[in-house]
Amino acid sequence: MNAVTSSATVPRSPAPPPAGPRTGPVPRGGGPARVSRRKRARTGWFFASPALLTIAAVTVFPVLFSVVLSFADVRLEYGGFRLLSLTGDHYAAVLSSPEWRHALLFTFGFTAVTVLLELVLGTAAALVLERLGAARGWVLAVLLLPWALINVVAAQLWGYLFNGTYGGLTWLFEQILGHQPDILGQPASAMGAMVVVDVWKTTPFVAIVVLAGLMLIPGDVYEAAEIDGAGAWTTFWKVTLPQLRPIMAIAVLFRILQAFGIFDLPFVLTQGGPGTATESLAILGYKTLFQNLDIGRGAAVATTSAVIVIGCCLLFLRVFRTQADEGGRA
Amino acid sequence: MALRRRTLLAGGLAAGAGLTSGCAGKPLDSLLTQAAHVPRTPATLVWWVSEIPSRNGPVVADLIIRAFERRHPHLRVRKSNALSTTDGNRAAVTTQLAGASPTPDVYLGDTTWPAQFGANSLALPVQTLLPKDFWSDYPAALRRVSEYRGTVYALPFFTDNSFLFYRKDLLAKHGLPVPRTWEELLRTARRIQRAGDAAYGFLWQASVSESLTCNVTEFLADAQAPVLDRAGRVALSGPGAERAFALMREFTETGVTPRTVTTYAEADSQDAFTGGRGVFLRNWSYAWGNAADRSVSKVAGRVGVVPRPGFDGDGPRGVSCAGGWSNFVNPNSQHLGAAVAFARFCAGEEAQMILLKHAGVIPALDDVLTRPEARRVGDPTLTRARELRLVARPVQTPYYPQVSKALYTQANAVTGGRATPAQAVRAARADIRTALEGRAL
Numbered sequence: 146m147n148a149v150t151s152s153a154t155v156p157r158s159p160a161p162p163p164a165g166p167r168t169g170p171v172p173r174g175g176g177p178a179r180v181s182r183r184k185r186a187r188t189g190w191f192f193a194s195p196a197l198l199t200i201a202a203v204t205v206f207p208v209l210f211s212v213v214l215s216f217a218d219v220r221l222e223y224g225g226f227r228l229l230s231l232t233g234d235h236y237a238a239v240l241s242s243p244e245w246r247h248a249l250l251f252t253f254g255f256t257a258v259t260v261l262l263e264l265v266l267g268t269a270a271a272l273v274l275e276r277l278g279a280a281r282g283w284v285l286a287v288l289l290l291p292w293a294l295i296n297v298v299a300a301q302l303w304g305y306l307f308n309g310t311y312g313g314l315t316w317l318f319e320q321i322l323g324h325q326p327d328i329l330g331q332p333a334s335a336m337g338a339m340v341v342v343d344v345w346k347t348t349p350f351v352a353i354v355v356l357a358g359l360m361l362i363p364g365d366v367y368e369a370a371e372i373d374g375a376g377a378w379t380t381f382w383k384v385t386l387p388q389l390r391p392i393m394a395i396a397v398l399f400r401i402l403q404a405f406g407i408f409d410l411p412f413v414l415t416q417g418g419p420g421t422a423t424e425s426l427a428i429l430g431y432k433t434l435f436q437n438l439d440i441g442r443g444a445a446v447a448t449t450s451a452v453i454v455i456g457c458c459l460l461f462l463r464v465f466r467t468q469a470d471e472g473g474r475a
Numbered sequence: 476m477a478l479r480r481r482t483l484l485a486g487g488l489a490a491g492a493g494l495t496s497g498c499a500g501k502p503l504d505s506l507l508t509q510a511a512h513v514p515r516t517p518a519t520l521v522w523w524v525s526e527i528p529s530r531n532g533p534v535v536a537d538l539i540i541r542a543f544e545r546r547h548p549h550l551r552v553r554k555s556n557a558l559s560t561t562d563g564n565r566a567a568v569t570t571q572l573a574g575a576s577p578t579p580d581v582y583l584g585d586t587t588w589p590a591q592f593g594a595n596s597l598a599l600p601v602q603t604l605l606p607k608d609f610w611s612d613y614p615a616a617l618r619r620v621s622e623y624r625g626t627v628y629a630l631p632f633f634t635d636n637s638f639l640f641y642r643k644d645l646l647a648k649h650g651l652p653v654p655r656t657w658e659e660l661l662r663t664a665r666r667i668q669r670a671g672d673a674a675y676g677f678l679w680q681a682s683v684s685e686s687l688t689c690n691v692t693e694f695l696a697d698a699q700a701p702v703l704d705r706a707g708r709v710a711l712s713g714p715g716a717e718r719a720f721a722l723m724r725e726f727t728e729t730g731v732t733p734r735t736v737t738t739y740a741e742a743d744s745q746d747a748f749t750g751g752r753g754v755f756l757r758n759w760s761y762a763w764g765n766a767a768d769r770s771v772s773k774v775a776g777r778v779g780v781v782p783r784p785g786f787d788g789d790g791p792r793g794v795s796c797a798g799g800w801s802n803f804v805n806p807n808s809q810h811l812g813a814a815v816a817f818a819r820f821c822a823g824e825e826a827q828m829i830l831l832k833h834a835g836v837i838p839a840l841d842d843v844l845t846r847p848e849a850r851r852v853g854d855p856t857l858t859r860a861r862e863l864r865l866v867a868r869p870v871q872t873p874y875y876p877q878v879s880k881a882l883y884t885q886a887n888a889v890t891g892g893r894a895t896p897a898q899a900v901r902a903a904r905a906d907i908r909t910a911l912e913g914r915a916l
Binding site for chain 2: 330
């Protein structure tokens with residue numbers, strides 16, 4: 146989707162180097178079993194190699210290349226470009242710049258607020274959906290519509306609603322407030338609008354993931370809770386929520402990865418404005434690289450973003466590790 | 476496992492570094508020698524071109540290509556469709572060029588690109604390939620934006636000039652003349668707004684984008700406040716700059732301009748005007764075609780167009796930002812001679828006359844605007860283009876995108892009421908200085 150998310154996910158996905166069958170673990174027992182195992186491994190690598198090569202070409206190489214560029218002093222020349230030296234200057238320039246700090250703050254704030262809201266609303270929606278009988282399929286289909294929309298299309302749609310001249314929402318607020326609001330023209334309301342659109346768009350995703358988790362909870366747990374005399378509230382806090390934690394962790398992880406790389410919403414809705422209020426790290430990286438043609442610094446913005454989001458995810462996973470492991474065994 | 480992962484990473488980094496430094500440069504002299512001659516062997520050029528507004532149906536780019544191919548029967552030109560936005564185009568074209576792609580051979584680019592593209596070797600310096608008197612037929616501002624450090628990197632194609640569009644019917648109803656100053660425009664607009672004849676007085680563009688930089692450039696020129704001095708250092712300061720910024724604030728403060736102007740790009744302001752909601756509109760010349768088109772405009776037949784007003788006093792009037800599109804030659808092209816010939820053909824009389832007759836843009840060649848055909852087209856922006864005082868944006872620096880961002884960010888804050896004119900001028904000055912030092916992101 147964009148530089149930040151794609152590079153962010155990558156270091157998690159590269160395949161381990163092909164551990165040749167010779168160096169692979171030797172199965173106990175030896176003899177014919179050993180041969181067949183080795184053969185199977187070889188066949189396995191053979192079939193997996195196109196996929197591995199593709200991943201290496203489209204994911205591993207671009208990411209490593211981008212990391213190299215972030216350290217490189219690159220000069221564009223007639224007939225190509227030349228790498229002059231490898232330094233850490235771009236990182237020093239990026240990390241000390243007010244633009245980067247501002248973008249980092251906005252991106253963090255946006256991620257925290259939207260992920261939290263989406264988790265709460267998505268869980269609530271999932272709880273309601275679980276209780277629906279035959280209508281669930283239909284309601285789900287309708288609920289999933291925003292999620293199914295392409296991001297840019299959704300952003301454009303909301304852009305029309307917020308438009309200062311003919312926007313439906315602008316008109317509605319004008320009727321209520323008595324004056325025309327400048328929704329995307331003021332920092333606070335522009336950020337608020339962006340959160341609203343993101344929550345509208347992605348809550349269904351969280352809802353459907355949590356719903357899947359809900360449906361996996363065995364019924365006898367609830368029976369036991371009922372026998373113990375637990376009320377609805379207690380059952381939710383002491384039974385449902387702990388069971389849901391692993392799957393919620395996964396939903397939150399996915400959302401952090403996506404929200405941190407937010408590009409299309411601010412790009413379409415505000416171009417990062419008013420001023421630089423909604424300039425996310427991804428937008429800053431795009432502008433640095435493609436508008437300013439500042440290759441090294443642009444790559445440094447992308448790399449730092451990737452490192453930060455991976456750090457956040459690892460931290461988050463550590464906090465939730467126990468629960469996630471339980472979920473894995475269930 | 477950990478060791479192996481590290482080996483892989485190091486290997487990848489080394490491979491990447493090797494590949495990066497592996498690309499070799501080509502000497503400019505040999506490129507220019509190639510570019511000086513049109514080959515006699517057949518060749519096909521690729522022209523990266525976005526859709527040129529058409530006045531009467533036919534695809535303008537195709538007409539020009541056919542005319543060129545008639546002159547050079549052994550050469551063919553194939554269109555490569557560019558994107559619709561300047562920034563989208565820049566991202567797409569620079570990605571190709573930085574990767575040393577030989578195509579497109581010629582690309583249509585914004586007039587703000589030459590310094591940046593020249594400094595990064597993405598455009599062929601064409602100055603030495605042109606006759607000495609080449610530029611005498613084009614507006615001086617166009618030459619200024621096409622060169623960087625004394626070398627020209629772009630050949631003129633068409634210009635975008637800005638005008639003041641106004642509602643003839645509303646001015647007539649109130650018995651008011653077309654305003655010649657901003658002060659007069661404010662009074663006129665308020666009077667018509669108070670009478671309930673229009674929701675908005677003056678529509679322009681103040682979203683955080685290049686559109687706003689164009690507007691700011693014009694207001695600053697009205698107030699005779701330069702952004703950069705002759706040596707290319709920041710000059711933005713003083714009462715002139717503050718006067719320009721204060722005017723932008725006054726428009727929104729008095730309600731003559733809606734506060735939502737801070738999110739307006741060209742299309743938004745034009746929609747509001749053609750929807751009959753505004754008295755005055757600042758926009759590029761192409762807006763005339765849309766305003767006069769009955770199928771999209773509620774105010775068709777009731778619109779007049781004049782050069783922009785100036786400030787009260789003896790300052791300049793009819794200032795217009797020098798906008799437009801020029802052709803650049805890809806230095807990696809394998810048909811440099813043919814590419815230069817095509818770019819020159821586009822700047823020449825035959826192609827410029829095609830633009831005059833069929834395209835809804837202003838030809839770059841000054842002379843064709845005085846032809847009888849120009850009057851026959853019936854577009855007032857064509858006949859009045861020569862009255863304008865064209866001003867260049869401060870594009871003679873490879874850091875122009877950052878300079879532009881410094882300008883539009885602060886102007887947007889003033890217009891939205893988040894900074895005073897004095898604060899905004901100070902902040903813009905500091906940000907421009909950082910940009911010129913190459914320290915801004």
